[in-house]
Amino acid sequence: MxxxxxxxxxxxxxxxxxxxxxxxxxxxxxxxxxxxxxxxxxxxxxxxxxxxxxxxxxxxxxxxxxxxxxxxxxxxxxxxxxxxxxxxxxNNLCVTNGSFVATQLVNGLVMGTIYGLMALGLTLIFSILGVVSFAHGEFYMLGGMAVYYLSEVWFPGIHPVLSVLGAALFTFVIGVIFERIFLRAMNTGQVERPGEYAILVTFGLAFFLQYFTLALVGANPKKVDRFFEYPTINIPADNPTLLKVTPASIKMFDHITISSPRFTAAMLSVLLLAALMWFLYRTWVGKALRAVSQDRQAAAVTGVNPHTMNTLAFGLGAMLAGLSGASLVQVFSWVPWVGILASARAFVIIVLGGMGSLPGAFIGGLIVGVVETLGAGCVPDPQRAAAYIPAYGMVILVLVLLLKPTGLFGREL
Missing domain, CATH: 1.10.287 (Helix Hairpins)
Structure with a gap:
């Protein structure tokens, strides 16, 4: 400078x-x-x-x-x-080039949508079970690994949507099994200190999944091809200043560029978010989940089984993390320890948005995505920019804990 x-x-x-x-x-x-x-x-x-x-x-x-x-x-x-x-x-690009800033801002919103989906899973688990899953990032990692092996190794040529659905089912089943075996005792009075117990068992699950995956697949990075090949579209046809779509990227208003894999991942996240909101607010099971999150005893009186809702919530939370990873494996190289940073980012997002707040998790994801993308883009040295990305989340976490510990949409307990 x-x-x-x-x-x-x-x-x-x-x-x-x-x-x-x-x-x-x-x-x-x-x-x-x-x-x-x-x-x-x-x-x-x-x-x-x-x-x-x-x-x-x-x-x-x-x-x-x-x-x-x-x-x-x-x-x-x-x-x-x-x-x-x-x-x-x-002379920084963020000062001299408005198109660069706009591109970074839009890409931040795109990534923030995916971050929000992942954080929604962690928020759902916390609001129902009252615990923070330290294995959330590993479910994110498993979702990406599942898509890779389904589409690139076991069933080459399979439709990407089927591989994503397979990853969702895989992570959901693992989450359900883990909750039934390890977390059920916490809610039936068999554990004397349930809070500490939940931390230990989810930490243990995180280590097990990470190193078991490392032993099975190795440390070499995995990557899948683009899910969809977009056709070439030019609007207007003679001078595409409004929209130019190619298989590799999407350019809007002649200035804002988004890579097609990121755009696909964001659209998948938006569809999944809409499906989740419909499930939670329009179905009986979703309303039962929300009732348990508000008052377990009152929900039980009306016929809702809180233990079943606990299992369903942990499975859904794991599935949302897995779907986030499944959508991003086409964007980034995938390794067994990719979930570590994802877990830290999810924790920052739910603290920023407010523990247990679903809207807060989504908005927190957008904020973190924009801050990370703009922060990385405004650092001239690419290597230093990548190294600084985790620090932005930690700065946000510290500021929130100091200034508003309940988060943007949280409330006093």
Whole structure:
């Protein structure tokens, strides 16, 4: 960077005044017996955006805080950071090339859709069983491996949809069997400390699946061909400035480019998300799952078997993770330890969105996808950019835990 000091000064301002706002604002609101649920996050955003010029009026007038007190200062914080970044590195592609930024943003939303699907599985397990599955990333890995062996090894030429359905069934069955054998005792009073027990057995499952898969398939990366070969489409035909589709990529408005495997994976995720929402809100079984997540005893009184719902929820959660992996195996090379980073990303997403919140998991996935893609694209060195990707999620996790531990859509327990 030519003028890195500008960026460091901006970061010091944002972090310093953000911390002041996050610490002092809840105390002032608490002394006046006002609602402090949004005080920490709103104080941090307001302080980072304007420092003492915005914090002092906030502390004096103590208005009722809602989403506007987070969204508007938050937009100002993003603008300040972007302005400082442009001053620090004026030749960066993210500064000089608007098409590049738009492409990165759209690709971030595409990847965020897939991340959201994976996080929905973990959220579903937590909302029904009350545990966080540390084996979630391994089900993601198994979904990709299942598609590879079904379509490339055992049944070459099989339709991609059938291989994805096979991966869904495979991960669902493993999830159901594991819950019945290892987690059922936790909900029948046979385990003295169920929380610690769930952590240990899901950790154990994660290690077993990872190293058992490594022993079976080896460490060589696996990759499948594109699921679909898109026909060539040009709109308008003579000068395709609106839409240009080729087997390898999709270009929109003559500036935004998405690789066809990523687009296919995103469309599969959207269809699966729609199917999941229909299942949860339109079917009796889905309503029973939601009832158990809200009140197990009341659901049992109405005839719902909570133990059956536990098994179904863990199987569905494992299946959603497997489907995420199944859709992405055409995009990335697949190895037995690919689930480690996926697990960490899913944990960040559900904490960001709010533990147990299905809409929060999806929106959290979009946010993480955009942050990772833009962050990686704005680092000039490709190797360093790839190495920084996990760090963006950790930064989001720390900020959420400090400013709003319940997440964007969570609630106080």
């Amino acid at each position: 030519e003028h890195a000091s500008y960026l460091w000064y901006a970061l010091l301002w944002l972090i310093g005044w953000g911390v002041v706002g996050a610490v002092v604002t809840p105390r002032i609101y608490s002394r006046k017996d006002l609602d402090i649920s949004q005080a920490g996050l709103a104080g941090a955003a307001t302080g980072a955006a304007g420092g003492p010029f915005t914090l002092l009026p906030l502390w004096y007038f103590t208005p009722k805080l809602d989403w506007k007190w987070v969204a508007l200062p938050g937009a100002a914080v993003v603008a300040i950071f972007g302005w400082a970044f442009a001053l620090a590195d004026p």
